[in-house]
Amino acid sequence: MRAARAVAAGLCAALLLAGCDAAEGPAKPFAGQSLDVAGTWTGAEQANFERVLRAFGDRTGARVRYTSGGGDLGVLVSGQVAAGVPFDVAMIPQPGVIARYAASGAAKPITGSAAEAVRTHFSPQWQRFGSVGDRLYGVYFKAANKSVIWYRGDAFTAAGVTPPATLDDLTTVSQTLVDAGTTAMAVPGADGWPLTDWFENLFLQLAGADAYDRLAARQLPWTDPAVVDTLRAMGRYWAAPRFLQGGPAGALQTTFTRSVADVFGQRPRAGMLYEGDFVTTEIARLGRYRIGDGARYFAWPSVDGTGGAIVAGGDAAVAFTDRPVTMALMAYLASPEAAAIMARRGGFLSVNLGLDAAVYPDATTRALAESLQRATTVRFDLSDMTPAGFGGGNGASMWRLLQEFLAAPGTDPATVAARLETAAAIAYGGA
Incomplete structure (x- = not known):
């Protein structure tokens, strides 16, 4: 049943991101549009995440550029916000930082199909981790078991x-x-x-x-x-x-x-x-x-x-623009398909409920990911x-x-x- 739900959700997501119904064919509604994404990841993690972004681009026609801020991501993102040219999406590891951007209005609430994708594929606990008040701001694309x-x-x-x-x-x-x-x-x-x-x-x-x-x-x-x-x-x-x-x-x-x-x-x-x-x-x-x-x-x-x-950690995708192409990327990052691209390469855990654990490359990583799903008590890094x-x-x-x-x-x-x-x-x- 989980596999059937994942297939169905994947098909729905594909049609959603294509911006068409099945009769219209595989249109690319965001052809010619660009997105800028920032995160902390470098090296192999950056290369793997760029595969995810390329997959989104191949599906939608959008061109996505990734910038690594490393340990200085906060300075990079806040500088772009202050200059009035924010990244469209930033992968932010700290809920406290997300809350600050939400309070200032710099971060944009997740809406529409993107919000529905989060509700479909993430537990209420992880939805709360990505929320400020009663509004959803973050998609926890990558998670960490820190216990x-x-x-x-x-x-x-x-x-x-x-x-x-x-x-x-x-x-x-x-x-x-x-x-x-x-x-x-x-x-x-x-x-x-x-x-x-x-x-x-x-x-x-x-x-x-x-x-x-x-x-x-x-x-x-x-x-x-x-x-x-x-x-x-x-x-x-x-x-x-x-x-x-x-x-x-x-x-x-x-x-x-x-x-x-x-x-x-x-x-x-x-x-x-x-x-x-x-x-x-x-x-x-x-x-x-x-x-x-x-x-x-x-x-x-x-x-x-x-x-x-x-004790868990994670990197949440947070939108700083509310363009349709931005929300389409947020929806894609909430999909099992996007998580699977990184999960099968190792060094990555997902809390996406639709992800088939068989994609993890070894039993240890699979067990660590499943422990995050089964845990009776999960608290985010304080x-x-x-x-x-x-x-x-x-x-x-x-x-x-x-x-x-x-x-x-x-x-x-x-x-x-x-x-x-x-x-x-x-x-x-x-x-």
Whole structure:
């Protein structure tokens, strides 16, 4: 039945985008029109996304140009908006940024057939992630499962351990790895954002989904005891002897790509790495450990071993013009067909309900994607929902303060919480 629905939806989308009925034939209603799209993706991700855009162009006649802003996407997009020549569509990773553009009127609500495509192919949860108030602004074309810990199978076998189910078990496994001569965890502290992901996963497990929502909505202060308890748990793990590759000081100098190599490179040093599903691309590039064999993952441990809560991320297509060709592209990006183009090439997860999971290139990626669909509790990356000055980029207060905490994990957690609260008050006050 799912396959039948997907075929039917695909046919409807094809006719919709062609701008004709079956009797009229394959017209190309947007021939000669151009679209400009921006995103963070570079390299293989950019090449794969450009395949999606070319497929849209082949179907509709539109010419689509992609510009990569990399880590400076926010500056690029806001600059174009300020100059009065916005990109037609931008792939934005932060709901907080989407909300800011919606409030200013720069982002355009998704309407018509594009809105119907989102309602058809995305769960209510992911529709809410793309909404501001009761209006839909974002199509979550790419998703990320940020609640997984990767490990080397040979390191676990040598130490005689199995993947932990609880946070206490994680500490026990880490200590056993250390006792067996392997550093427990590589932590890419130099990049900042992985530390916010550490906090978010721990906070979701320790404080629960309701507290997570309230903290994200600025209804719970950062000085709340649940925040202090989460910071205390982080500091305790980070300060443990040989738990972190290079110790806290070394972790602070470790980039994301270096951390992957420290676990899965030619000369591995640590047994585990916490980060999202997207590390598979980097592991594969290193070439030593195969995904699902030597390189495996387990879900972020829960308090009681029941699991089920996931911190997710993603890139949402947001329209900055409301031309018919723009909304046609938004509708296409909400289709299973567009998702399949990237999904079959790896390094990509979709939450499009119409996508056939068989298109994923391996069982590990397929399982990660399905976990996002099955999860009983999914919450979006908390730092991405805050004002950019607090949690949304290089130099943001949350990034910087957690890096300082990593450098000195023995710092009183209440002091760190108070600094976070002060920074949040400033950032939200000026949002």
